[in-house]
Amino acid sequence: MYSYTYDKETGGILLNSSSLQLSNEPRPVYYQELDILGFDRYWLYKKDDSAPYMWAENNNYYYKGRLVAQTKGGSPLIAPEIILKDAPEANGVYLSQVNISLMVEKNRDIMEKxxxxxxxxxxxxxxxxxxxxxxxxxxxxxxxxxxxxxxxxKRALPHNAFKVLFGDTQMEFSDTYNIVNAVEHDCLEDGIEFIRSMSTMSPKETWRKFGPPAQKIRWCCSVHKTTPQILKLRQLLEKADFRGMAFTGIRAQESASRAEYDDISLGEKVRGQFSCHPILEWNSAELFLYTYAHELHFNEAYKKGNSRAGCLVCPLAGYKNMWFKEQSYSHAQDENFTTMLYNNIIKETSSKSFSSRDEEEEYVNIAGWKARRSGRELNFSKDQMFDVENNGILKVTIISPKTDWHEWMKTVGKYSLVDDTHFNIEWDGIIYPVTITQHEETLEFDLRVGNTKSEIQLKKSFKIALRKSAYCIGCQVCEANCPHGFIRMRNGSVSIDDRCYKCKKCHNIDYGCLLANSIKLPKKINKMGSINRYANLGVEYDWVKQYFKHQDNFWTSHELGTNKVKSLRAFLNDATLMEKNKFSRFACIVDSLGIENSIAWALILCNLAYSSEFNWWINHIEFDTVYTTDKIKELLLDENDTAKTHISSAFKNILISNPILGKEVGLGYCDFIVKNDKRYLNSVQRIAWSEPDAKVILYSLYKFAEACGEYYQFTLTRLMDTTIESDGVSPVQIFGLDRETMVGLLKGLATNYPEFISVTFTLDLDNINLRQDKTAADILDLF
Incomplete structure (x- = not known):
């Protein structure tokens, strides 16, 4: 909220009354962190943790306001490199600790306000x-x-007016449990009810059944945090549809996604519950000043270099943070609270074959497991359900169902058994017959159904119900999702009340079942062919401009070598800028816009999204995340070393040479240097397209619909969910657009181009309908 400077007198932070636009989130640095990093080889300081010695912002270390050191790199098992910038004290002089009492006093007025x-x-x-x-x-x-x-x-409200709820993931730092125990004791003395919740399943069990959580498959938060909290509060209140207000510690400065939060939100953190974020606008400087001023409990994890106190092994943690965790929590008396436990499970469940211990350690060190997108990377995954549709019959086969399909079918529609091999299900007032065939280990369900909008939804719900039957292990997420308390999961069995309202809240889960989503095998592997399309050269922007200048005559006038021509031809075909070796109709559209126009390149990117190399980039490189070349290579799990080098080099050349595509459209903003006419990439970061064109989005929507098998009716919620495996690529994935921006664009399109699209944004509906008699090619006529 307030801007700050470093105060040489106290060695601490000094706030001023001007507002802060962007905080670098300063944090105090104690001797433990200096020791872990190895600064004791260069500086003298006492092993005294009563106060910090300096402050850190990201990888920069400040002593009395001066930048004295930086760290570079680091990975789970490799220490960051130390870069000394300036001596904090003269030789032989010990570092001074921050004068906390004076720092607090100098900031008292602003902090009190x-x-x-x-x-x-x-x-x-x-x-x-x-x-x-x-x-x-x-x-x-x-x-x-x-x-x-x-x-x-506690200062604002009567102590009997609220409770304290600790969601124990059973994967916390040991230091965190020390804080929790201390706070629980304080609450007991203050007359405040302190509640603990935890899953009935241990992390050791879930990690082996679900596979390690990944950046795109984060089943862990639902299973180990949100669900146990909801169920605990239901039990406490004896009310299934309770409405709670949680006071959270969310701060906007912590991440781009949290910066979008409002002070009060409904369902943003926990479905159906209010959240209040009272310190949303606070920065870390203010937070630590308050902590010191009021002598609050201070988690020892922060003294050990951890910027956050979260789970021991988290797929969202940065590499340097993972290293700090390994240094402090790889060994403990209780093996349940060590990083070693989870590292071993990562290796144990991996589909990779390790020929030596060194290979195992290297796999953990590159943390490639964080990029997992399906069960293909797990050694125990197998599909438990298959479905196929022919001649108006949807056939679903489930293998060795884990739970009773009769119970889950209650969530679809009213159904009645005819005999042991037949039942009828009612949907939108129509009765649909289902035939059941039982084999030794499988059950086959044949649903005779059409292809209207309503019947498409029936087929989806039908498959989700059977998928739950095939995979469910009682993680209780569906039970928590049911707002009426009609679902109960106990001892491996599921029971659903006959009064079920069919609200489908239990269906509104990734792939209908978190376990199925985590371990499912991709239906198509490398459907687009090799992603090493453009060798190590990539495609230079200037080559494309020359192609547009000369068009079909380019091939007889260019001076490119054989390898460059090969890469350019592949690119032009991927972008449909060339068809049968001729300047294409699409290229003429681009030419009319101008090859130096960002809208032209956004259109090109819509086509490239369906080519192997660009499709990989769009699906694996996250927005607002900084990637080094090494980090990009780590994501290329299935490629050999040569291909990894080629692909990372190709994107370096594509994005650096073409700032319109890289920066303006947002495919990858590059930080690079040039030495001896060679480009060296420091890092690249995808950013949202800041000025999206509505007609480009409409074009990408039609491309999406056509790739999904003429799927012309879908929801914005579906477009926003980038975890769903799909042949179609959502404009959200391509351009990084948030929901609010998409709503504005879609409403504008529906108003200006009703002959192509209609949308509904009322109550809980967010439907998008494209005209089935139109195509993506028709959209090009609008340009």
Whole structure:
């Protein structure tokens, strides 16, 4: 909220009254972190953790306001490199600790104002929602943010007006449990009810059944945090459809996604529940000043270099953070709370073959498991369900069902058994017959159904219900999702109340079942062929401009070598800028826009999204994440070393040579240097297209629909969910657009081009309907 500088007098932070636009999230650095990094080889300091010695912002270390060192790189098993910038003290002089008491005093007025404003906000929200919710609680994690929020709530509200809920993932740092125990003791003395929740399944069990969580397959939060919390509060309140208000420690400065949060949100963190983020606008400088001023509990994990106190092994953790965790938590008396446990499971469940211990350690070190997108990378995955549709009959086969399909069918529609091999299911007032054939280990279900919009939804729900039967191991996520408490999962069995409203909330889960989503095998592997399309050369922007200048005459006038021509031809065909070796109709559209126009390149990218190399990039390189060349190579799990080098080099040349595609359209903004006429990529980052063109989005929607098998009716929610494996590529995946931007674009398109698209955004509906008599090629006529 407030801007800050470093104060030479105290060695600490000094706030000023001007507002802060962007915070680098300074954090205190204690001797433990200096020791772990190896700074004791260069500097003298006492092993005293009563106060920090300096501050860090990302990889930069500041002593009394001066940049004295940086760290570079690092991975789970390899220490970051130390780069010394300036001596903090003269030789032989020990470092001075931050004068905390004086720092607190110098910031007292501003911090008191900020604290009182926040306390007032909490108090006002409590009174505004007092008659709208069943309970207020502090969502406590043991981290610095939640410790601070708890203190503010205690100062704002009567102690019997709220509870404290700790969602124990059973994967926390040992230091976090020390904080939780201490806070629980304090709450007992203060007359505040402290509640713990945890899954009935241990992480050791779930990691082996689901496979290690990944960046795109984060089943862990639902299974080990959100679901146990909801079920615990239901049990406490004896009310299935309770409405709670959670006070969270979410801060906008922590991530781009959190910066989009409002102070009060419904369903943003937990479906159906309110969340209040009282310190949303606070930065870490203010947070630590408050912590020191009020002598709050301080998680020892932060003293050991961890910027966050989360799970021991998290797919979202950065490489340097993973290294800090390994240094402090790889060994412990209780093996359940060590990183070693999860590293071993990662190796144990991997489909890769390791010929030596060194290979195993290298696999853990590159953390390639974080990029997993299906069960193909697991050694135990096998499909438990298959479906095929022919001549108006949907045939679904499930192998050795884990739970009773009769129970799950209640969530689809009203059904009635005819005999042992037949039942009828009612959907939208129509009765559909189903035939069941039982073999030794399989059940086959034949549903006779058409292809109307309603029947498409029936087929989807039907498959989800049977998928749950095939895979369910009782993780209880479906039970928590049911707002009426009609689902119960106990001891491996599922029971669903006959009063089920068919609201489909239990279906609204990735792939209908988190376990099925995590271990499913891709239907098509390398359907587009090799992703090493453009060798190590890539495609230079200037080559493309020359092609547009000379068009068909280019091939007789160019001076490119054989390999460059090969890469360019592949690119032009992938982008449909050339057809049968001729300047294509699409190329004429691009030419009319101008090859130096960002809209032209956005259109080209819509086509490239369906070529192997660009499709890989779009599906694996996350937005707003910094990638080095090494990190890109680590994501190329199935490629040999030569291909990894080629692909990373190709994208380097494509994106650096073409800032329109790379920066303006956002495919990859590059930080690079040039030495001796050679480009060296430091890092690349995908960013959202800042000025998206509605007609380009419409073109990409039709491309998406056609690739999905004439799937002209879908929802915005489906487009926003980039975890779904699909032949079609959503414009959200291509251009990084958020929901609000997409809604605006879609509404504008429906208004201006009703002959192509209609949309519905009312209540819970977010339907998109494309005209089935139109094609993506027709959209080009609009340009």
């Amino acid at each position: 900020l604290s009182q404003e926040t306390i007032k906000k909490i108090y006002n929200i409590y009174h505004e929602y007092q008659n709208k919710v069943d309970l207020f609680y502090v969502a406590f994690s043991g981290g610095k943010d939640s410790v601070l929020v708890l203190d503010l709530v």
